[in-house]
């Protein structure tokens with residue numbers, strides 16, 4: 613079984629594995645989670661809108677029941693969806709998500725996007741998406757992020773979350789949060805790959821002792837690739853010559869090079885895969901080290917290409933066109 617290094621989260625001293633399994637678009641989820649845990653994954657990254665928290669909990673429970681892990685061995689992370697930003701909805705949603713998972717607490721709970729949308733009653737539609745009516749009608753809500761963060765802090769007070777954090781925040785929002793928080797954020801989760809290196813934001817987090825988790829480590833996948841094709845003529849990172857040359861030299865795959873570039877920068881990664889072979893491949897990212905020159909050559913690919921930009925959703929679903 614492969615084991616991964618950990619990152620110590622400053623506010624709680626809890627250790628977060630540096631490689632985890634992202635649960636967005638995972639199919640056959642209970643089996644995938646169970647097999648991932650058997651393979652050595654100890655970090656699961658879920659969210660309300662991934663629509664598979666119950667199945668994820670089933671897979672985790674099976675692993676616990678079979679004695680493969682104890683609850684405290686697995687770092688379970690989830691996220692507050694945009695329609696639940698109001699103070700009175702944060703705990704309501706966290707409790708529902710915990711019940712879906714079959715858990716008493718999350719190790720980490722993140723504000724998913726710095727965007728408040730109008731409340732959608734979970735009894736009416738769950739998981740809610742970006743559009744209010746499930747079609748095209750996006751309605752924002754007048755809820756400032758400070759209110760949401762204060763409600764997140766109450767989750768820690770009540771033992772429902774050990775750590776809290778944010779996702780998709782830019783530097784100015786992080787700085788603002790640090791001005792008003794009572795409990796500091798443990799983690800910032802952001803899009804991060806060689807086309808979006810995010811050096812200043814990562815430096816800020818380092819200086820402020822906020823751990824960084826990178827998502828979409830291979831560049832955009834799924835429908836976001838459509839946006840890629842429209843936005844640029846850059847080759848996908850799996851086929852970029854810089855990546856393939858380094859991969860060949862180390863006898864690794866391009867995916868492993870991309871993940872190792874992130875982990876050597878001190879960043880946690882949460883690649884998703886529906887394939888058992890790739891789950892194993894993605895976990896084994898620390899069996900080689902790249903040179904500072906190799907790391908720099910990958911960082912030099914930066915083009916500030918952001919593919920998961922929440923602002924897009926507030927337009928006219930342009931990326932789906």
Ligand SMILES: NC(=O)C1=CN([C@@H]2O[C@H](COP(=O)(O)OP(=O)(O)OC[C@H]3O[C@@H](n4cnc5c(N)ncnc54)[C@H](OP(=O)(O)O)[C@@H]3O)[C@@H](O)[C@H]2O)C=CC1
Nearest residue numbers: 634635636657779827828829830833867883884885886890
């Ligand atoms: N906070 C946020 O707003 C966001 C958070 N996330 C989180 O980050 C996770 C990962 O992000 P995501 O954008 O899905 O991207 P990933 O980096 O997980 O890439 C997933 C894609 O890469 C393929 N893949 C996985 N491993 C390999 C490999 N070794 N070689 C070749 N292809 C591979 C997968 O296919 P296959 O399954 O067939 O292997 C899938 O198509 C999500 O699951 C979610 O938990 C993601 C986006 C936004």
Ligand SMILES: O=C1CO[C@H](CO)[C@@H](O)[C@@H]1O
Nearest residue numbers: 636659661662724920921
């Ligand atoms: O985390 C996620 C992955 O990215 C998607 C596209 O922005 C989001 O909708 C989803 O919540």
